[in-house]
Amino acid sequence: MSEGQSAAPVALEAKTPYELRVNLGASVPETDVRAALATGDMGFLHSFTTGSAVDGPGVRVVAWTTGCMWRCRYCHNPDTWTVTNGIPVTIATAAAELRKYRRGLKVMGGGFTLSGGEPLMQDRFAVKLLAAAKAMDIHTVIETNGYWGNRLSDGELETIDLVMLGIKTWDRERHRQLTGVEIGPTLDFARRLAASGRPIWVRFVLVPGLTDDLHDVAKIAGFAEALGNVERVEVLPFHQLGKYKWEQLGLQYTLHDVEPPSTELVSRTCAVFRAAGLDAW
Numbered sequence: 001m002s003e004g005q006s007a008a009p010v011a012l013e014a015k016t017p018y019e020l021r022v023n024l025g026a027s028v029p030e031t032d033v034r035a036a037l038a039t040g041d042m043g044f045l046h047s048f049t050t051g052s053a054v055d056g057p058g059v060r061v062v063a064w065t066t067g068c069m070w071r072c073r074y075c076h077n078p079d080t081w082t083v084t085n086g087i088p089v090t091i092a093t094a095a096a097e098l099r100k101y102r103r104g105l106k107v108m109g110g111g112f113t114l115s116g117g118e119p120l121m122q123d124r125f126a127v128k129l130l131a132a133a134k135a136m137d138i139h140t141v142i143e144t145n146g147y148w149g150n151r152l153s154d155g156e157l158e159t160i161d162l163v164m165l166g167i168k169t170w171d172r173e174r175h176r177q178l179t180g181v182e183i184g185p186t187l188d189f190a191r192r193l194a195a196s197g198r199p200i201w202v203r204f205v206l207v208p209g210l211t212d213d214l215h216d217v218a219k220i221a222g223f224a225e226a227l228g229n230v231e232r233v234e235v236l237p238f239h240q241l242g243k244y245k246w247e248q249l250g251l252q253y254t255l256h257d258v259e260p261p262s263t264e265l266v267s268r269t270c271a272v273f274r275a276a277g278l279d280a281w
């Protein structure tokens, strides 16, 4: 497989992860995709973006991986579900991209965030890129749904300074309906992070009619508070920025009529987390 092999030349850097990107690694033979997943010497990236202020502490460089096995009904980047929609990139190239920003990130008190898609779908690549960042003395964050947390050894976890963990809803059946998978592995990963003292920021997407049951929110809050390692909860208001991707990919989007939550609903949701003793906004 040759690096950057794709249907058309597309820059690794994107202005925003909301750019629709498809089939950029589609010509990579399946055996090479499997080898890449097994070794992490090559990864598939939707893009790199710079200057993010919402993907961890300070200003971040973010690498957006492709591949996710969940099917969240409100996902705003469904083009990242398929690994081979991403650009094939060697670990050396990805690390070199990061090195360009090393000094600036230090000055700005920021760091590197690995997001997706679900970064742990490419766990070997994730481990190598996070280790490369640590070797450059760059602060590291992973944004994950936690489902494949058990793919990381305890030693590998130590290369991650902060885990931004998406918890979608508490009720098991609703979780299955919302994401297509069980919530159990996500909660197990949270408990493991707590046991090893790794800090977590919980990310909770507030979707009117889907995740706005405040009794359900209170259960997430109680769980998160009891962990003892949750530094912050981010309540993310649902939006429609990814709707066009569903349409262009020919996927069935079920949230056409859902409005973003009101400011008042966001405040009430944050208040539930705060009532449990958590820092939430």
Ligand code: SF4
Residues within 6 Å of the ligand: 068, 069, 070, 071, 072, 074, 075, 076, 077, 078, 080, 116, 117, 118, 145
């Ligand atoms: S876990 Fe994230 S990337 Fe995967 S489907 Fe859900 S919102 Fe999309």
